Amino acid sequence: NALWHNALRVAATFSARAGQDPALYSELADKTRDSFNAVFWNPAAGCLFDTVSDRGPDPAIRPNQLAALSFPHALLDAEKAESVLRSVEERLxxxxxxxxxxxxxxxxxxxxxxxxxxxxxxxxxxxxxxxxxxxxxxxxxxxxxxxxxxxxxxxxxxxxxxxxxxxxxxxxxxxxxxxxxxxxxxxxxxxxxxxxxxxxxxxxxxxxxxxxxxx
Incomplete structure (x- = not known):
């Protein structure tokens, strides 16, 4: 999800530089970000679910969630990002x-x-x-x-x-x-x-x- 979101943001940037309309990529990136937050945010733990499947979300706390914070284009707002970082520091x-x-x-x-x-x-x-x-x-x-x-x-x-x-x-x-x-x-x-x-x-x-x- 983090890689896909960043790829869309980069595509939007290059489209604009090339004089093309970046709206398609920007809209897809916005939808990806909003969907990710709705599906992967674990409010009980203040961090991200590790995986989500048809069997439901996996609440295991693992370092994979740092990918959502490590790329140039943010998937989480500042409050959620800080909460994820604290969780990783305290537990991992x-x-x-x-x-x-x-x-x-x-x-x-x-x-x-x-x-x-x-x-x-x-x-x-x-x-x-x-x-x-x-x-x-x-x-x-x-x-x-x-x-x-x-x-x-x-x-x-x-x-x-x-x-x-x-x-x-x-x-x-x-x-x-x-x-x-x-x-x-x-x-x-x-x-x-x-x-x-x-x-x-x-x-x-x-x-x-x-x-x-x-x-």
């Missing part, structure tokens, strides 16, 4: 990434280990994913602004630097971590999308100096 955020499921959920698995069946069962049921910090960082910037985002991300950045320099594969970022403290690294010892999102945060907090160009 760890020093090394975001849990894939709320620990209060009966299906939560706090440790990734055991045989294949046990590991597969924990993979998306509480295991922490490092790459999701990038999604969180973008949501922070969109909802609270860059100054607040820098303040929130600074301790996470330091935590990840400790991981990179002293755990698993040196100078890289692991794929996943245990949902429960002390959040031991698991899975692949060097995961490209984990590294990529950490570099996004690093560039935001410590941008590389721009080269000096002579005239």
């Amino acid at each position: 955020l760890t020093p090394v990434g975001l849990r894939s499921l709320d620990p209060a959920d009966s299906r939560y698995c706090g440790r990734y280990g055991g045989g294949v069946a046990e590991r597969d069962g924990a993979y998306h049921q509480g295991t922490v994913w490092a790459w999701l910090l990038g999604l969180y960082a973008r949501a922070l910037r969109n909802v609270r602004g860059d100054d607040a985002a820098r303040a929130a991300l600074a301790p996470l950045y330091e935590s990840m630097k400790r991981h990179i320099t002293s755990e698993a594969c040196l100078n890289s970022v692991s794929e996943i971590f245990d949902g429960d403290p002390p959040h031991a690294p698991r899975g692949c010892v060097a995961q490209a999308w984990s590294v990529g999102e950490w570099l996004y945060i690093a560039d935001f907090l410590e941008p590389a100096p721009q080269p000096v160009r002579s005239s």
Whole structure:
């Protein structure tokens, strides 16, 4: 939904730049936004349902809902967006990434280990994913602004630097971590999308100096 909504907004922008009527794309985007809010907003929890099917909505609190906050064109108003962000921070955020499921959920698995069946069962049921910090960082910037985002991300950045320099594969970022403290690294010892999102945060907090160009 978030990708579709943003694609429609971008299409409207390019249509206008090309001298064409953007109304069709804008109207579809408005309908998508309104429908999304009507269907996915969970007023009881103050965040978004994870999925909605013919069997009804799934109230599981997972990091997928950050997609609604992480793209340039907002799907939620400011009050709802802040509520979603607080919910994610209170239930899913760890020093090394975001849990894939709320620990209060009966299906939560706090440790990734055991045989294949046990590991597969924990993979998306509480295991922490490092790459999701990038999604969180973008949501922070969109909802609270860059100054607040820098303040929130600074301790996470330091935590990840400790991981990179002293755990698993040196100078890289692991794929996943245990949902429960002390959040031991698991899975692949060097995961490209984990590294990529950490570099996004690093560039935001410590941008590389721009080269000096002579005239």
